[in-house]
Amino acid sequence: MENEAVTEGAATVPTGPAPQDIALGLFDEMLLFLEGLLRPWNAYQVVIVIAIFLAAHIAARILGPRWQDWLRHREGWPKWRMRAGVIVHRRMRLLMFVTLIWAVVLVMREVTWPSRSYLLGIIAELSSAWLVIAVVARFIGNRFLRSIIRTAGWVWVTVSILGLSDDAVALMDGIAVQLGQVRLSLWVIVQAVTILAVLFAAARFIAKNSATRIRKNPDISPSMQVLTVKAVQLSLYGAAVFIGLKAVGVDLTGLAFLSGAIGVGLGFGLQKVVSNLVSGIIILLDKSIKPGDVISLGETFGWIEQLGARYVSVVTRDGKEYLIPNEDLITGQVVNWSHTNAFVRLDIFFGTAYHDDPHKVRKVAVAAASSVDRVLSFRPPVCHIVGFGDSSVDYILRFWIDDPTGGLTNIRGNVYLALWDAFRDNGISIPFPQREVRMLGDDTGDTPDTASTGDK
Template sequence: MEQEFTALRTAFVELWDLAQLQFQNLLLPSRLWQIAIIVGLVVAAWTLNAWCKPRMHEWMRGLEGRPKWQLRLLLTVNKRLKLIFFVVLIWLAVWTVRAYTPFPSRSYILALAGSLSLAWLGVVFATRLVRNPALRVVVRWGLWIYVTLYLLGVTEEVGAALDGIAFGFGDFRLSLLTLLKAAVLVSVLMVGARLVATSSAEQIRRNESISPSMRVLMVKVLQILLYGAAFFVALKVVGVDLTGLAVLSGAIGVGLGFGLQKVVSNLVSGVIILLDKSIKPGDVISLGETFGWINTLGARYASITTRDGKEYLIPNEDLITGQVVNWSHSNNFVRLDIYFGTAYGDDPHKVRKIAIESASEVDRVLTTRPPVCHIVGFGDSSVDYILRFWITDPTQGLTNIRGNVYLALWDAFQKHGISIPFPQREVKVLNDTVSVETRALD
């Protein structure tokens, strides 16, 4: 412990001496005027930004039909106009000074400022690949600090100081430098893994020879493998012993297994659903009172959208253990039944023929599987029928096709003089006594 403290103190002393030496070098006359030029260029970049930024913003408002990535890039450029102007101006100054003087020291500070500003600008655009805003900020500041230290030539001294800040348990030692390296490598590898996973997922989704459920499963397995490999490779590169990590993760896994049984059950159920292909994106299902289309199959839940625009998140376990009606599992043929009644005075043979003809003329009703109509009973006030017909597009809705068939029956019955009875009540007053009779009127 004492040796580590001594090494840490030595590293900080070296950094302090180096900082004092660099500050003294800045006070040389040949470098003071370079600093003055940099200050002037900062003012010029600020002025150009104040003039150009609002005009560019108004121009961007008029852009329509452009891809999102182009709009995001233009927005990033608009936000970083000051830095862009400064980079251009500083390198023009460097090339101008070098053209009129052969001494490198006369342009050293200008070139250093140009390199730093150019590196910072490159980091800004490179970190746009990181989607997560919080992670993007961490990666951006980490890269800014690293490139600054690298261009100033103090990476070894700062690395030695950070490596001196450490704690250990037995033979295990973890320093601040190791943590920073791990964070940077994990972030970079995660970004690379995301790019590979995104491009591969798009190719898998476009492959029509693979079933929709297998596409979802392949994408998820690919993401898990890439992200897991990026994480462990980064830890291995920075020198973290994965043996102890494996033991620790095993113990944590046992605890999480007991505490997150429902979550694990949903995860396993999701894998089973994808493997047995019982439910896939695009299917129309009914689960209890919920009827809708499956948008996505997630690791924990399935997203189902109903016709009224509501989106339900159904746990995968419910899809495994509950009774699910999949209207498009093996084929898209769906039979629908509607019930109606006519008066006893109407010819049932004629009623059946008219019902079948009127249903066959409705759009979406299959004629290859023609409708059928049967008498199902003699009611108190009507002869009861059932009309059955087939459709192949349940995704277009069930209630609307039933309504259209009912409307076609109504029009056909009105045309052919077939009546639909309904009960009515008559109130008779006899000798100041009220009696109520119910009868069916044709």
């Protein structure tokens, strides 16, 4: 029965067989197919399929461990190649089944009538399609979406190979709702989800490979690498959405009004989000910070692990990861210990007793600092007197390092230990505050007894 169209005002509603009639027709065809399996020339083909499945299972049990051991020795392989090897290992039984059944089908078509291998050919086509869908679906990152696409693909391939695709399309197209001028059917939804999933998977695959190539390019700075990767991802995913909606016939002229509404919403409700996004772009463009830099922001000190669209990930020495909004890095005062270069000067203060020769103290302190591994020799340490305290002569020791990512507290501690050992070996003392206490007797004429104590 040919479809007709009924016009109601400005909307056109297609008419045709009712969905329940189509469903009943599909059910009748399925019953006829199942009855055909009981015929002798089809029953023995079912037995052959079972035998092939058992052979494929045994072959997979034998070859699977060997394939896995072979993969473990493939050092230096790119990630995508190792992932393909893992997919082959997981689908080993299905791969062996497809190989064996096609071999049997080709042999039977040469030695007997084509009708004697008709059912085997259908099962071979179905298993091959299922294998391809299972492999392709692995490139979809979202597990839930991957399951939906894989199931929908298997169902669609099955009805297509069995010659039921026209009836299935008519059934899904009959299940629809009318939204003003737009008729939204189940078939349109299935098309949209499938096309968008495939396009998003392709965009994700291209984006990941492009990002890997960009990050390996030494001529591009780290901040420009992040900006380029984000631009490529945004372009690919935007193109996937545009092409997908266009492919299913969605009118994109209404997106102009939608974009205006989104702009108003962003202006009022998403000010902080937009501010962080714009701040992130500014950070990437002016190269003020980049992955690997060591920064201080307030009480937070650590190195930049990742530059995100909304925040910057900063990892501290104690393993904590702070997600700092990009706006704070633009408006706040940030100390970048490795902005222009990685050279950092550190200062430590100490004091010695007044009876120690200050010239000797300075030489011993410089030598002690120079003996520490991370202290730079081509920028030698210096030591100066900064004052005369109540109990000690006060000094400042300055030295340079070029690896602030290795930590600052630990290098200061190592220099202090070197000073301690050097002062002990050279007889230099580190004084502590002292007080003099006088004990006065009842007779003021008596000479007071004096005693001194030390407070540490």
